[in-house]
Amino acid sequence: MKNNPNIVIIGSGMAGSGAAYHLSQNGVKAKMYEMNKHYGGQTSSFTFEGKYVFDNGPHLSFTSDARIRELFADSIEQDFHTIPVKVNNYWNGHWVKHPAIAHMNGLPADVITKCLTDFVNIQNLPTKETYDNYGEWLIATYGETFARWFPMRYGQRYHTCPAEKMNLSWLGNRLYKPKVEEVLNGAINKEAPNVHYVQECRYPKNGGYVSYLNKFKDLAEVHLDHTVSAIDSKNKKLSFTNGTTIDFDQLISTMPLPELIKILDNVPEDVRAAAELLSASTCVLVNIVIDREDISDYHWTYFYDEDFSFTRLSFPHMQAANNVPKGCGSFQAEHYYSKKYRPFNGDLAKAIVDTKADLMRCGLLKESDKILFENAWVLDYANVIFDLDEPTASKTVLNYLDQIGILSAGRYGDWGYIWTDQSFASGENAAKKALQLTK
Numbered sequence: 348m349k350n351n352p353n354i355v356i357i358g359s360g361m362a363g364s365g366a367a368y369h370l371s372q373n374g375v376k377a378k379m380y381e382m383n384k385h386y387g388g389q390t391s392s393f394t395f396e397g398k399y400v401f402d403n404g405p406h407l408s409f410t411s412d413a414r415i416r417e418l419f420a421d422s423i424e425q426d427f428h429t430i431p432v433k434v435n436n437y438w439n440g441h442w443v444k445h446p447a448i449a450h451m452n453g454l455p456a457d458v459i460t461k462c463l464t465d466f467v468n469i470q471n472l473p474t475k476e477t478y479d480n481y482g483e484w485l486i487a488t489y490g491e492t493f494a495r496w497f498p499m500r501y502g503q504r505y506h507t508c509p510a511e512k513m514n515l516s517w518l519g520n521r522l523y524k525p526k527v528e529e530v531l532n533g534a535i536n537k538e539a540p541n542v543h544y545v546q547e548c549r550y551p552k553n554g555g556y557v558s559y560l561n562k563f564k565d566l567a568e569v570h571l572d573h574t575v576s577a578i579d580s581k582n583k584k585l586s587f588t589n590g591t592t593i594d595f596d597q598l599i600s601t602m603p604l605p606e607l608i609k610i611l612d613n614v615p616e617d618v619r620a621a622a623e624l625l626s627a628s629t630c631v632l633v634n635i636v637i638d639r640e641d642i643s644d645y646h647w648t649y650f651y652d653e654d655f656s657f658t659r660l661s662f663p664h665m666q667a668a669n670n671v672p673k674g675c676g677s678f679q680a681e682h683y684y685s686k687k688y689r690p691f692n693g694d695l696a697k698a699i700v701d702t703k704a705d706l707m708r709c710g711l712l713k714e715s716d717k718i719l720f721e722n723a724w725v726l727d728y729a730n731v732i733f734d735l736d737e738p739t740a741s742k743t744v745l746n747y748l749d750q751i752g753i754l755s756a757g758r759y760g761d762w763g764y765i766w767t768d769q770s771f772a773s774g775e776n777a778a779k780k781a782l783q784l785t786k
């Protein structure tokens with residue numbers, strides 16, 4: 348290794364933190380550049396009026412990686428809550444536990460009958476090795492009625508893209524594949540067991556999710572409010588919107604791939620075209636605090652109905668009591684859009700008005716509740732949309748970055764449906780490669 352390799356990290360989120368951590372463990376203090384005025388990227392947390400804490404989208408840690416779980420816990424001196432997670436669904440005015448396929452009790456009898464009939468009938472069909480798209484997989488896994496009325500309907504609202512236009516690379520264990528007995532039991536028995544893929548989570552007692560980065564942010568030389576505007580990969584130079592330029596021996600980028608390609612010089616036309624095919628959802632977050640805490644028994648709720656403005660709802664005061672003053676409760680509603688499939692018109696005031704009206708409609712907000720705080724903001728990059736263009740397009744872009752020696756990491760740098768622990772590990776891996784390349 349060079350005595351003191353000049354390794355530069357773009358981005359101060361989980362992936363940037365993972366990279367800085369691995370480098371520091373190997374005696375290297377990297378330079379980190381972050382366009383925001385605050386640290387943490389997607390895992391940032393914000394405190395409003397000195398007392399209302401909201402994360403940049405609902406975040407809980409459910410990592411199964413014991414090493415990273417311990418690193419996160421150590422970063423907050425073991426000061427976390429352990430939360431036995433409860434999740435439910437709101438479908439056509441009915442509340443059912445999640446996953447709905449294993450908890451149909453409470454739905455109208457004709458809905459249960461149709462879903463069960465289809466589900467039982469598909470049990471005798473031969474299974475395929477591969478499926479052309481997510482829609483086909485859903486129908487083969489759950490039967491046509493449940494597939495169309497539940498996950499296809501929800502997925503269209505969350506991913507903004509129809510299931511028939513999505514690939515399957517992101518699926519993993521995200522959708523539960525129940526046995527027939529579990530489906531039947533869930534239809535008959537209101538207390539069927541919790542089979543959600545996340546059973547228990549951790550969340551910092553103070554300061555929101557970003558506190559998990561407490562011990563990582565001093566491991567690099569951090570420059571906030573620095574937007575990288577151009578990268579000369581051949582001469583190893585980075586320029587910023589403030590007019591300055593720096594050199595690097597090795598670059599680790601955690602920026603979203605489409606944004607990275609836009610600021611790289613001399614990118615071949617096919618790679619630029621591939622990057623333009625990559626699409627991600629945009630999430631409008633609406634945050635509300637009220638003077639009552641007994642809002643819900645569940646930590647988050649999926650909303651299926653097309654006439655609801657938000658798709659998912661969570662309750663930050665249930666993650667940590669210190670996220671609100673005593674006796675208060677808070678909502679965080681997620682509204683999903685995308686440039687490619689459902690563009691957002693930019694009207695945040697309407698998003699707040701619609702959220703409150705829909706919270707009233709489903710009964711979670713009451714006329715008697717006093718609203719103490721409300722605001723909204725936009726996450727430009729929320730989830731990668733795994734449409735049918737994505738596999739080839741992301742491969743083309745990632746292969747090119749490999750060729751020119753730029754290490755891309757994290758959720759939007761790997762272009763994956765990955766959680767905070769995986770983004771952290773992705774940053775660590777990029778740092779390992781950076782050290783090898785600067786030997």
Ligand SMILES: Cc1cc2nc3c(=O)[nH]c(=O)nc-3n(C[C@H](O)[C@H](O)[C@H](O)COP(=O)(O)OP(=O)(O)OC[C@H]3O[C@@H](n4cnc5c(N)ncnc54)[C@H](O)[C@@H]3O)c2cc1C
Pocket residue numbers: 357358359360361362363380381382383387388389390403404405406407408409573574575576601602603606630681726728729730756757758759760765766767768770
């Ligand atoms: C709504 C939502 C809920 C989620 N819930 C969970 C959860 O409950 N649990 C969980 O484990 N994971 C969750 N995740 C996933 C998690 O947020 C990500 O895996 C992780 O935060 C991604 O980290 P990252 O460092 O890869 O990306 P980011 O955090 O986006 O970091 C990239 C950084 O690069 C910076 N940057 C971009 N362009 C430039 C530029 N030109 N110049 C300088 N800086 C730049 C950005 O500002 C950003 O800080 C959720 C994600 C979303 C969207």
